Amino acid sequence: MDARTMKLTAFAPASIGNVSVGFDVLGAGLAPVDGTLLGDTVSIEPAENFALTASGRFADRLPAGMENNIVFACHEFFNSALMLKGIAVKPCKMALNKALPIGSGLGSSASSIVAAFYALNAFYDYPFDNNELLYMMGECEGDISGSVHYDNVAPALFGGITLMTGLKEPICEQVPVFKDWYWAMCYSGISVSTAAAxxxxxxxxxxxxxxxFGRQLANFIHASHTQxxxxxxxxxxxxxxxxxRQVLLPHFAQSREFAMANGAIGFxxxxxxxxxxxxxxxxxQAQVIADYLAAEYIQNEDGFAHVCQIDTQGTRLV
Incomplete structure (x- = not known):
């Protein structure tokens, strides 16, 4: 069946940027162990005219107006790329389900961007390869943060832990994960601007x-490959x-102290x-730390905590 005759929904997982040892060059996708889909979804289907809607827990935090939605920017960017390939643009209706909070450090904008581009690419029967898609995703992400960096869009797209190469192709490489590690994560509920950070x-x-920094990153990558x-x-x-950056985060020092005292490998x-x-x-161990963070690190009703493992699927149609 032609993808342009049916509704498609793409899910892109939340992600950890930097992963402590890899400032701007290392990212990791997250998958809660309870099966929660922690990330944004974008749906697309044929329509007579373009339309974009937004729903979900954090949709009310998005800028007002369709033209100010990042998915709209993705659609415009994708259409320009299609025309450069000589592919005719087809009208569609898109819908963003915004499940990730903005300014959370969970790759919120990246999740929306990756889901949007993935859905668009599927809708047009995959005219772009993954490296081309990742380049476009990085450009759109850069428009938001002020500089192009791939440590959220890459793990959201591919899953796993990704290392940014600094090259045009390949933009990133997969790093073997420690499959038995569990990751307690907690969003406090406040917002931190990437630009301010x-x-x-x-x-x-x-x-x-x-x-x-170079020694630690090299050792971590080597350790990952040798397990x-x-x-x-x-x-x-x-x-x-x-x-x-810890001065921007209330209760950070106490939370780190608790985590390390209760068996964490790192915080x-x-x-x-x-x-x-x-x-x-x-x-x-991860559950004990997640429970502590839920009680002590969360600042308001927007906060949440999960026990996760590294997402190994990346973005997919759901």
């Missing part, structure tokens, strides 16, 4: 810090951003925050 960082780092959990755990902390800020995560060796 970048502004608070030093414009330059000293040589010793730079060398430590050396002990080595990965030893280097699993952030030497660049956390020291500066960090997801992207720019305020979401935090603790990597653990067992589900029971």
């Amino acid at each position: 970048r502004e608070i960082l030093p414009k330059q780092f000293d040589m010793a810090t730079t060398l430590t 050396n959990e002990a080595l990965a755990a030893q280097v699993f902390f952030d030497v660049l951003a956390e020291e500066h 960090g800020i997801s992207g720019s925050g305020p979401t935090v995560f603790a990597a653990c060796k067992t589900q029971a």
